[in-house]
Amino acid sequence: MRISNTLLMMLGIVITGASADCLSTNGKEYPFGTYTCDGEHKIVQCTVTGNWTLIATCGGTCTFVGSSPYCP
Known part of the structure; x- marks a missing residue:
């Protein structure tokens, strides 16, 4: 699951x-x-093995605005 x-x-x-x-x-x-x-300030790093590492979080999810991801 x-x-x-x-x-x-x-x-x-x-x-x-x-x-x-x-x-x-x-x-x-x-x-x-x-x-x-x-x-x-959510900082999420995608590692070379293809996994996320969550460093910090915010109230929303990361979405792209222009060429940069932002919390909605």
């Missing part, structure tokens, strides 16, 4: 990569790198 990676991030649970998928979050493909969201 896979728990939603987005749900875990919204709950503020630190993810070290077990069931996280960098390439298919919310139906979008995300490149490897560190994502910083405005507001409460």
